[in-house]
Amino acid sequence: MRRLPGLITMMFIFLVILAAEPVFAEESLQPPAEQTGQPADQTVEQLPETQHSEAAILIDAKSGAVLFAKNETERLYPASITKIVTGIIALEQSNPSDIVTVSKTARNEDGTRIYLAEGEQKPMLDLIEGMLINSGNDAATAIAEHIDGTKEQFAERMNEFVRKLGLWDTNFVNPSGLPDENQYTTARDMARIAQYAMQNEQFRQVVATKSRPWVGEEWVSKLENHNKMLGSYEGAIGVKNGFTQAAGYTLVSAAQRGDMELIGVILKGATDSGVYKDMTQLLDYGFAHFTSKQVMAADEKRTFVTRDTGKPAEFIADKPLFVTIKDGVVPTVAVDSNGKVYVQSSEVYNPAETAGALVPIIPLAEQAEVQIASVTNSNPVKGSGQSAKFSGWNLGVAITWSVMLLFMLLAGRIMYVRQRRRRLYK
Known part of the structure; x- marks a missing residue:
């Protein structure tokens, strides 16, 4: 029983780790709307039949x-x-x-x-x-x-x-x-x-x-x-x-x-x-x-981390840049060092990857020493199709059970000590 406090601590840590493991619930099979750029409330639209x-x-x-x-x-x-x-x-x-x-x-x-x-x-x-x-x-x-x-x-x-x-x-x-x-x-x-x-x-x-x-x-x-x-x-x-x-x-x-x-x-x-x-x-x-949606106005200047070099560079659009997206979606725009535009979203149609540059972009001087946040890709990461999420509810359950177990072990310890004392004083 001298090892009981250490045992209790180890059990407590083990339960917390279990609670914090990824949970692949049905709702987590796709990344949440704010990560994918997809509207949270999507309904399946009826496509035109064009039967005539x-x-x-x-x-x-x-x-x-x-x-x-x-x-x-x-x-x-x-x-x-x-x-x-x-x-x-x-x-x-x-x-x-x-x-x-x-x-x-x-x-x-x-x-x-x-x-x-x-x-x-x-x-x-x-x-x-x-x-x-x-x-x-x-x-x-x-x-x-x-x-x-x-x-x-x-x-x-x-x-x-x-x-x-x-x-x-x-x-x-x-x-x-x-x-x-x-x-x-x-x-x-x-x-x-x-x-x-x-x-x-x-x-x-x-x-x-x-x-x-x-x-x-x-x-x-x-x-x-x-x-x-x-x-x-x-x-x-x-x-x-x-x-x-x-x-x-x-x-x-x-x-x-x-x-x-x-x-x-x-x-x-x-x-x-x-x-x-x-x-x-x-x-x-x-x-x-x-x-x-207009993502850049004519003559608008913007700094991008170019996707092919990873370096920040300044660009100016020679005419307005528009993209077409599902309602409620916010597109992410990236540019390569040649001024080719890429619209990154799972709900953006006719992506520049296949259609070529949506609008000519004129690159200005590169500013390699400037550190800015890179443009992130809002497409889901390819893989198993699952997204691990941390469940706050599971952590709460783990803490509750850990506390209960701690009390049970302490109660058992107290009962054990009392019984031992009774034997010693008999």
Whole structure:
């Protein structure tokens, strides 16, 4: 019994250690919300069905983040959404006030027309509006011939344009979208094209126009926008719809609510009403579950510990940097020594790891002697998928049992001493 105090101490320490061991309870299988960047209260969202369309995609217009995709790389016919490319090229490569003379070829173009007369002269902007608002194929041909002489040469310009955007699954042979087996695109490519075009303020104004008067030599009427989203969807601001028997129904739509702007693309829709139902689902899904967040303003200067060198360096953004995240998530931003941006969060979509730099960053002089906290990665650490946590409740239980055991041992010690004394004095 002389060893009893030491024994008691050892048992007490042992119980405390047991209580402090990692507990892999069900709630600890994922790191807590404040560590992962995930909202604590997540619900499983219903993904868009897009059952009326062969291919679809939804992106954030500011960051380019892909929020939903279905067969987005399948090559399909574009129909009149081709005119988005013709329109943005015309605005960039010509003057809106240029006078265009309509050729016989343009006058006799197939498909939807605004009934231009041979020899009629119109300002370029009028033809751009007639093409994008009323989907005039004759206007598209007149624009192409004015800029490059022929539709074929203009198509080469269109292909050069999309290649500069890094798009290789799109090819054009005419400016209007009339059927041709060599005229194709993908939902992903068209989303990128629309994202680029919607950065042009004049383009935005044209595709948002619902109607406007038209006075021509052979046709006096109104240009009516064929994009029904403009009249049926809250926040709709463009872009273009199309249809041919070969392409089915196609639709590119942009919508803005608050600070968030989304672009949706649908290809090979089965019915006219079906593509609008699918587009409504796409946009509703995006606005309901995502947020576009600006993490750096234009010309904002910030110091990062570069992820490849581990050294602090100062950077300045040459334009605003946006990321798209699930609602309630706070993204973590890191930069490498070349100015490539990485957004680190398990709930950030279209990460820079695969998409390249989200925005060009200009590195300034390195400041290796400056010690600052490095940017942490908010992604869960790969491994067993479990996260050990310290349980305060278990520690309390251990202390309680240890105290009880201590009293029991002390009581036993007292009883033992008393019994021994009784034997000695008998």
